[in-house]
Amino acid sequence: MTESDENHNRAPADAQATAEPTETWWQVFVHAVRGTGGDPTTGPLKRAVILLAIPMVLEMVMESLFAVVDIYFVSRLGDGAMAAVALTESGITIIYTLAVGLSIGVTALVARRIGEGNRDGAARAAAQAVILGALLAVVFGVTGVIFAADILSLMGADETVVAIGLPYTRIMFGGNIVILLLFLLNAAFRGAGDAAIAMRVLWLANGLNIVLDPLLIFGVGPFPELGVQGAAIATTIGRGTAVLVQLYTLFRLGGALRIRRPHLAVQPAIMARLVHLSATGTLQTFIGTASWIGLIRVTAEFGAEALAGYVIAIRVILFAILPAWGLSNAAATMVGQGLGAGDPDRAERAVWISCKMNLAFLGAVGVFFIAFAPAIVSLFGGTGAATATAIDGLRIVSIGFFFYGYGMVLTAAFNGAGAVWTPTILNFFCFWLWEIPLAWVLAFPVGLGPNGVFIAMTVSFSTLAVVSAALFRRGRWKRVKV
Numbered sequence: 001m002t003e004s005d006e007n008h009n010r011a012p013a014d015a016q017a018t019a020e021p022t023e024t025w026w027q028v029f030v031h032a033v034r035g036t037g038g039d040p041t042t043g044p045l046k047r048a049v050i051l052l053a054i055p056m057v058l059e060m061v062m063e064s065l066f067a068v069v070d071i072y073f074v075s076r077l078g079d080g081a082m083a084a085v086a087l088t089e090s091g092i093t094i095i096y097t098l099a100v101g102l103s104i105g106v107t108a109l110v111a112r113r114i115g116e117g118n119r120d121g122a123a124r125a126a127a128q129a130v131i132l133g134a135l136l137a138v139v140f141g142v143t144g145v146i147f148a149a150d151i152l153s154l155m156g157a158d159e160t161v162v163a164i165g166l167p168y169t170r171i172m173f174g175g176n177i178v179i180l181l182l183f184l185l186n187a188a189f190r191g192a193g194d195a196a197i198a199m200r201v202l203w204l205a206n207g208l209n210i211v212l213d214p215l216l217i218f219g220v221g222p223f224p225e226l227g228v229q230g231a232a233i234a235t236t237i238g239r240g241t242a243v244l245v246q247l248y249t250l251f252r253l254g255g256a257l258r259i260r261r262p263h264l265a266v267q268p269a270i271m272a273r274l275v276h277l278s279a280t281g282t283l284q285t286f287i288g289t290a291s292w293i294g295l296i297r298v299t300a301e302f303g304a305e306a307l308a309g310y311v312i313a314i315r316v317i318l319f320a321i322l323p324a325w326g327l328s329n330a331a332a333t334m335v336g337q338g339l340g341a342g343d344p345d346r347a348e349r350a351v352w353i354s355c356k357m358n359l360a361f362l363g364a365v366g367v368f369f370i371a372f373a374p375a376i377v378s379l380f381g382g383t384g385a386a387t388a389t390a391i392d393g394l395r396i397v398s399i400g401f402f403f404y405g406y407g408m409v410l411t412a413a414f415n416g417a418g419a420v421w422t423p424t425i426l427n428f429f430c431f432w433l434w435e436i437p438l439a440w441v442l443a444f445p446v447g448l449g450p451n452g453v454f455i456a457m458t459v460s461f462s463t464l465a466v467v468s469a470a471l472f473r474r475g476r477w478k479r480v481k482v
Helices: 003-019 025-034 045-077 079-091 093-115 119-146 148-154 159-174 177-191 195-218 228-253 268-300 304-320 322-340 344-378 384-399 401-417 421-443 450-474
Strands: none
Touching: 025 045, 025 195, 045 079, 045 177, 045 195, 045 228, 045 322, 045 344, 079 093, 079 148, 079 159, 079 228, 093 119, 093 177, 093 268, 093 322, 093 401, 119 148, 119 159, 119 177, 119 268, 148 159, 159 228, 177 195, 177 228, 177 322, 195 228, 195 322, 268 304, 268 421, 268 450, 304 322, 304 344, 304 384, 304 450, 322 344, 322 401, 344 384, 344 401, 384 401, 384 450, 401 421, 401 450, 421 450
8 A cells, every 4th residue: 555545545534533532641541441432443543443452452461360370379389289280281272272263253253243233243143152162161171071180191290290280180171161251252342342341351350360369279268278279260260250240241231242042042154154264263373382382392402401491581572472462452353343344444554553553562572672681581590501592582582573563463454354364374384384494494404502493483473474464465355254
């Protein structure tokens, strides 16, 4: 799109902007948190993106705290308990992967129907997501409870860890319905533009988890001392309570989405479309997740210290980019609703605005990481060799943040449009056929060691961003039917 085209397309939004009363940043923030900012398909475009992005950013931060809080308290129980939690979380990754993949389909369908002004269609899509999530949860739950010991053993647990972790694993798998529904219903809220609701339920879930964890793990006051089992119960209660609030909001309070009893009948056409989108989204998520395993495998060849340094660097990086996922989710919603409203130009402009915001945020984070990497890494301990690897890794990967800010948003935009195969194929080529082989070549034949792995990450993320931008500009995503 040329600059003149952008100015032409921007004119209606600018005209609307001048008609709006001037707002301070604080007022916009309050509207975003309260969910009172108005319809994101109309009004000033930058304001709409910000109103969606703020609660989505806060939602992602809340989600990240679950694992941090559990590990913090469980670490007081010893290495066996820590190992049990870590192995269970590794095994349950398949459920998280499925939940994220299904969420891609739910957001795309609900956003498109809302943009069309078809709230009944959006409610039907959300209801089908609830049914699908519940059915899958039963399968995972029964399998996980029956084969919990086998799952732990398969993940490498010895008899002691299996004995300690068996109750934890059974509860987490048995209660997996709260994971699936929490992800799916929040995806529906985000697609409907009700990002503040998705944020609030994560606050509720995380708040309960923080309070209940020490009470149930250590037996504070009248509460029984349940050890690692208490961590599973606390997390499940927190998430379960959030799901109940989600369902009450959908069935009773309404808003942009209101599910009624007739919507709960299985509707094959909607279910088939949801499964098609979600299956591709799940494959997309799996490809991205599995690529990390390949990088760990290459790094492990250089010993435990190099691997520890890799883990420290990645932990810092992943936690830091969580707010960027919020901006990406906002772009996905804006694209789906814009296309549904028959305004693809507004959808495209929203994406480029989100890209620039993400670039500004991740660029600033990247500069900060490069400048203060030693101080940041020191917070995580580690030996001298592990610390050196982590510092180098953090600095190298941070260079790619300038590209990755665009890449994250563009990937989400394709998903929001329902063009889920585009980022899936890009992930496969950029991560499996490009990143992992490049990491091996740089680490071994070229002789860069662990730094070769980090360079490969930066190069692959940058490649993904550049290719995504080129494909996005072609505009085929505007013609995808959902």
